[in-house]
Amino acid sequence: METEKGKIMVHRIEVGFREGVRDAIGEKTRDRIADNLGIPVVSVRTAEVYTVEGDLSPADLDAAARGPLSDPIIQEFSFDRPLSSDCDWIIEVGFRPGVTDNVGRTAGEALALLYGTPRRKDLRVYTSRKYMLGGSLTRSDAEKIASGILANDLIQRYEIREGRSRDPREGESPYVPKVHIQDDPSVEVIDLDVSDEVLQNISATRVLALTVEEMRGIRGYLKDPAVREERRKAGLGPGITDVELECLAQTWSEHCKHKIFNSLITYEDEKGNREVIDSLFKTCIKGATREIREAMGEKDWCLSVFVDNAGVIRFNDRFNLVFKVETHNSPSALDPYGGALTGIVGVNRDPFGTGKGAKLIFNTDVFCFASPYYDRPLPPRILHPRRIYEGVREGVEHGGNKSGIPTVNGSIVFDDRFLGKPLVYCGTGGIMPARILGEPSHFKEIRPGDLVVMTGGRIGKDGIHGATFSSEELHEDSPVTAVQIGDPITQKKMTDFLLLARDRGLYRAITDNGAGGLSSSVGEMATLSGGCEMDLKKAPLKYPGLKPWEILISEAQERMSLAVPPERIDAFLELAREMDVEATVLGRFTASGKFHVLYGEKTVACIDMEFLHGGVPQMRLEAKWIPPSLEEGEFPEPEDLGAALKTILARLNVCSKESVVRQYDHEVQGGSVLKPLVGARNDGPGDAAVIRPLLDSMEGVVVAHGICPRYGDIDTYHMAAAAIDEAVRNAVSVGGSLDHLAGLDNFCWCDPVESEKTPDGRYKLAQLVRANRALYDYTRILGVPCISGKDSMKNDYIIGDTKISIPPTLLFSVIGRIADVRTAVTMDAKKDGDLVYAVGITKPELGGSEWYACHGIVGKSVPVVDGPRAKALYDALSGAIRAGCVASCHDCSDGGLAVALAETAFAGDLGVEVDLARVPAEGIDREDFLLFSESQSRFVVTVSPARREDFEKAMKGHVFASIGVVTADRKFRVRGVGGKMRIEEGIDDLRKAWQEPLAF
Amino acid sequence: MGKKVKAIVLTGNGVNCEMEMAHACRLAGADTVDIVYTGELLAGGKKLDDYHFLNLPGGFLDGDDLGSAKAGANRFLHGRVREKEERLFDQLLRFIGEGKLVLGVCNGCQLMVKLGLLPAFDGNYGRQEATLTVNDSGRFEDRWVYLRVNPRSPCVFTRGVDRLYLPVRHGEGKFVPMDEAVLDRLEKNGHIVVQYSDRNCREAVMDYPANPNGAIRAIAGICDETGRLFGLMPHPEAFLHYTNHPRWTREALPEEGMGLALFRNAVEFIRGKNG
Structure with a gap:
């Protein structure tokens, strides 16, 4: 046939x-x-x-x-x-x-x-x-x-x-999913000299996500006689072309320009005090990093912060580390597999496109979903959370595994408010020689005359409007073209090629094509030379029929943009051919001050660089903090605390994520030191990852994170503080230290701009202000500078009368250096007879805890981090671990002390017997609160009796106490404050309760 | 003192374990270790003929899009050096014919089996007798497995090695022979080099997860009749140092990881043979 x-x-x-x-x-x-x-x-x-x-x-x-x-x-x-x-x-x-x-x-x-x-x-x-x-x-x-x-x-x-009763030929005539579009390189001129209403309409129908104020700003620019004259010379009229308007919309999108983080905010606190904040990003985030770096003085190991695609810190004299975390929430809501896959291979290109380019050495992934067991009716366009879970998991599996980058650290957070938009955080770390052919690797330089070169995949209609689409809530008409499917192998081939080109000095600068496509990548690179001129007709397309504006802003994946000196272009293109990678010269960088785009001979866009990057008007926003009125929980203390413990262990936020972790390759590249699953049966929950990126060296990289959106229901200040503390204490648990630890902030918020759709915008913005304040306060106290970050501000779902907003969520990731990986420790109890210590103080802080959540209560006693005390404690504990005094160390987080103790026991396949009366505590009168309070900055540590004195000496002056012993009988026993045995459970039963919920 | 040992680690098109594989060769004492892209072989700038020990590392050749290593095998069979001269496969056959060593790990093992380099009964290199297919679990998994080593096997790489503990990291690792006759012959002639086993590395096991993929007769790796070609699904290059071991923080282990022995044997064999 x-x-x-x-x-x-x-x-x-x-x-x-x-x-x-x-x-x-x-x-x-x-x-x-x-x-x-x-x-x-x-x-x-x-x-x-x-x-x-x-x-x-x-x-x-x-x-x-x-x-x-x-x-x-x-x-x-x-x-x-x-x-x-x-x-x-x-x-x-x-x-x-x-x-x-x-x-x-x-x-x-x-x-x-x-x-x-x-x-x-x-x-x-x-x-x-x-x-x-x-x-x-x-x-x-x-x-x-x-x-x-x-x-x-x-x-x-x-x-x-x-299957049975059919004619074997029926329905088998081949369907070919070919793109049939007429070639139409037309350019439309749009009249902006219209009413506000029409401006609004233009923005909405073209998915520009520009405000009326911004549209007016563009109109004003075009009216400038000098601008008109320049445009006339370039062959353009007074009206704006669709290429220019789309380009401005991408460059000015919330996604690319972080307009909310850079806005002028008037903040009013609960007492009515008002103050004006000129950019949260500049004051709280960059401000804190600047102060930390100043305090470090000569020892400052930060190299490139907030200026490039990813942050860069020193690893040792010969190498630098690079780290970036991104989110890919909106696409993952529509197509979980493609969205997450694109998320991971997309963030790969950030460290890869930083400085002169880094080799990629690890991935991280943190997901926030609604319960996979969600059983109520689903609003339109929403996929079931189970399907999102499976799809996202598989997308990251394919993206990470096929790229040959180990996925070393992550977590999954569950809250049914993530039904409207799941959060998919993907991070990638890289390493690069400190100098390449004699030049520092973390700088970017471009000279006028360098060629604009695009490498990797071809351009299609996929991923058009990704940047602007993610700058809006998910709605009825969210464009399907925004969804893309990544291709890890095309990308791997490209990165193989580019690392060779880098080491041979065949290009001068590199950046990735992500949000906004060529308009963003070339637009940003052009700031380094002072302009550019490129011809979109030269760009390789997947199929004919793309309009110039589509070529410019398409976010088709697996592409990098480079600046190649003219004298190197032949060698560059020759190597590309040999490595079977497509590379195309699109134009050249200039010093003209213009972002000049042609299609063939014809100019289709000519915008002043200064206006393109600096023309977006600053937003002015109002924030008002009114603490939510919440009540502390009231419920009787249960008689059977063993059953309570099993209930908590089986909570989705606490239980084992092994089925997901196993499906990620976490040890490719050969430098795995601490894996995500540790302990006697390789199934305990490790606190942080340690890898050895240089196989001939014992120096290591520690990677960890903290995330705790539930505390934000009470106060986002303490939520942010707890996330930072959790990230740091996870790193400290395995042997990291505050001497060399950098942070990354990733804010995912619901729309905090007051409007008809968001009547509570001022409260949500106040939540954002408070989280940033905590970031400023705690990163300085702990001495952990943020080196990069990202925000995603429109995580809402609005269709019909249904609005679902995510809880404000901060992911804080850390990367640090361990001088000798052989000093690292894991969280599993090692040997019977070892002493069990509770480190840090337990307070009645159950607000937002898993234990309250079991009773349907939020509460108000949110955990509060005592920064200076935590810092001193972490320094002491890091020292004790480095000195080899510690057999195991596990951080206390969701589910508190009880969960940390139980995990320590069953991961070690050993019993533990502890006495609650000996736990350092303050103001607690209930045993369930002592067990399940989520006070921050605490650890469970086990120590061999032989090292007892050394350990106690190292920890002198800090809050800690010996509370029990590791036993051989594989029983988990907790003696109550009154001396009565309150919990006695077999560790296999506890492990089972912990392992079952997500074992699919 | 024997001849200089030159190892080549082939990469590109989705291979991703080349770095640690090369590190293993260096630790094992190879004098020259080159990481070479398949593209360089096809462009003619590099030749297999210049080496003694070919390493085919793990990864996802062409994404394993047509089944693991299928498109990769197609490139060997139909890709021509400088687009006109000999096929890459001809170069490979010459390499084998000269008595040199080939080690395929994971995707490299899948490639060898699907190219018919293993088991290659009667020296018939190029005839596929077995395959590696989707794990019975239907999923990719990263987990460590115990391996029983066959003392009767002619395999050069496992001489003196009686047990291994290594990670598997694959979605398509289930070994399936063409038929019973192939299986019998594999068994009888000692082609079966390593099998998934109990913790003592004594008994082959069929139970998940000790046998992570449902491999027939728990086969984890096979060699050709000469013992110079060896492919296995678990990753020896992933365990070169004790800190790679998932329980190094709780067990007393020697400095050197168990996987290194295979590479040492390869280097010693070449040195001895050529000395």
Whole structure:
């Protein structure tokens, strides 16, 4: 069967498993259908379908199917007819036109190689997957399975066919998801000399996310006679082109310009005191870092902060460390897999595009979801949290694992307010030589005359308006083009190539193409030379039909922009060819002061650099802090504290995340020292990661984080303080120290700008102010400078009458240096007879705790961090760990002391017996509060009796007490304040309670 | 003193364990260790002929998009040096014919098996007799496994090694032979080098997670008849130092990681043979 479609022949090759061969993907799919939808499918078999466009003979098709497309040991194939299948329903899922099809691209390359160079042209391969379902299902069941599990309607299309009673040819005529757009390089001129209402309309319909004030600012700029004259010379009229307007919208987006963090805020506190803050970013974040660096003086190990794609600190005399954390929330809400995958490969390009470029050495991931067991009706356009969980997990798995970067640290936070938008934080660290060919690696320089070069993937309509889209809430018309699917292998090939080019000195500067595409990357680089001139017609496209503005702002993935000196361009392009990476010269950097864009001969944009980057008017916002009126919880202390402990261990925020962690490669690159899972059975929850990035050295990098959105319900000041404290104490737990620890702040907020949609904007902005104040206060006290960060300010969902806003959330990540990794410790109890210590003081601080949450209470006694005391304690404990006095150390966080003790015991596969009367505490009169209070800056430490004196000496002057002993009998025993045994549980039972909830 | 040992670690197109693999070769005493991109071999700037020990590291060749290492195998079979001269595979066959060593780990092992370099009965390199497919769990997993080492195997790399503890990090590691006859022959002739086992590294096990992927007869790695070609799914280059061990903070361990022995054996074999 050959189908004629235009002039190009289309063929289908199907590859399925032979009879009797196990189909593990099919089985997993069957289980998910049963598990998530409750539809009892008896069997699922899968087959891969390759739709091939090209003039191919049966012999060609046979060679392709027999060769790269199937495995002769376990698979069978057919071409131009379906594989026979004995099933009740067939669901075939393929991509919509224009959606990245990585497998299709690889298949196309493989076939081109198989057939030889002359026939490469016009060969296209598109993939889809057939699911063959067995069981007595109705068509409506099949429909539910297709839309609920197998396909995401936004990026995929599916066909449902009956398995048995059909004509074998029916429905098999090949569908080709080809993008058909007429080539139309037209440029539209937009009249901004209109009413505010029309301006608003222009912004909304074009997804510009510009305010009326900003639109007026642009109109004012265009009226300047000098500007008009310059434009006339460049061949432009007084009206703005769509290319210019889109470019300004990207550059001025909340996502790129952080307008809220840079706004002028009038803040009023609970007593009515008013004060004006000129940019939270400048005063609280950069301000704190500046003061910390000044205090460090000559010892300052910060190298590049807040100016580049990622922060840079010194590692040792020969190497620098680079770290950046990003979020990819909005895309992950629409397409969890593609959104998260793009999130991780996207943040990879930040350290990679910092200074002269860093080799990537670790990833981190922190997710915030609604409960996967959510059982109420879902609002429109929202995917079930379980589906988001699985999709995001898989996206980060593919993005990280296939890039060969270990995912070393992360966590998952659950709160049903993340139903509207999940938070997907992805971080990447890198390392680079301190000097490359004699020049410092952390600076960027570009000279006029250097060439503008783009490398990596091609440009398509994917990812248009990502930056502006994420600067809005998720609404009915959120554009589907904003969703992209990353391609880790294309990116890996590009980074392999660029690291070689870097070391050979073939380029001068590098940056990534992320939000805003070329308009942002080249626009920002051009500030270093003072202008640029580039021709969009030269840009390689995935398919014809893109308008100039689309080419300029497309966020199609896997691209870097570079400044290449003209005398190096031949060598650069030659190496690119050898490494099979596309590289294209688009123009040159200038000192003209203009961001000048052409399409062929014609100028399509010419904006003053100064206006592009400095023209956005500062927002003026109001914030008013009224402390929420909350009540402390009232409920009786339970008799059975063992049962209470098991309940807390099984809370989603506390329980084991092993099933997710295992699916991430956490030790590729060979430098793994402390893995995310530790202890006697390799299943205990490690506090932080330690890696050795240089395999011939014992110097290590420690990576940790803190996040605790629940405390923000009481006061975001203390939430932020606790997040910073948690990150630091996690790092200290494994042997890190405050001497060499840097932070990254990632704020995810709900819209804090008062408007009709957000009547409580002033309160939300006050929450933001307070969190920033805490950041300023505590990073200075602890001496942990922020080196980079990011904010995502519109994490709301508004459709119809439903509005869901996330709880304000700060992720604080830290990166530090450990002089000798052999001094690192893990959290598992090591040996019976070791002494158990509680370090730090426990207070009645249960506000926002897991224990209160078990009773449906928020409370008001939020944990308060005593900064100076914590700093002194951390210094002492770091010293004790470095000196080898500590057998295990575990931080107390969600679930308090009881959870930390239980985890210490079962991770060590040992028992623990402690006495609550000996726990250092203040103002607590209930044993459940003593066990579950979430006071900050506390640890559970075990010490060998032989090191007891050394340890106690090292900790002298700080709050700590020996509270019990590690036992061999594998029982967890807690004696109450009155001397009565209050908990006695087998550690296997505790472990089981902790492991079960998310073991899917 | 033997001849200089030259090792090549092949990378590019999605390979990602080249750094630690090269480090292992250096620690094992190889005199020259070059990390070389497949693109450099195809461009003709580098040749396999200049080396004694070929390392095919783990990773995701072409994303494993067509099944693990499938597109990678296709590149070997159809990619031509300088686009016209010999196939890369011809260079590889010559390398093998000269009695040199090849070690494939994880994706490298998948590549060797799918290229038909393993087990290559009767020296028939290029005929696929087995495969590695999706784990029974249907998922990628990173976990450490105990391995029983077959003392009867001719494998050069495992001489004197009787037990291993290494991580697996794969989604497609389930070893499946073409048929019973292949399996019997693998067994009879000592092709089975390592098997997933109990904690004592004595008994092969079929139970998850000790056998992490459901591999038939718990096979984790096989060699050819000469013992000079060896592919295994677990990662020896991931355990070169005791701090790589997941329980190093609680167990007394020697400085050197267990994986290094395989590379030492390779280097010693080459030195001895060429000395």
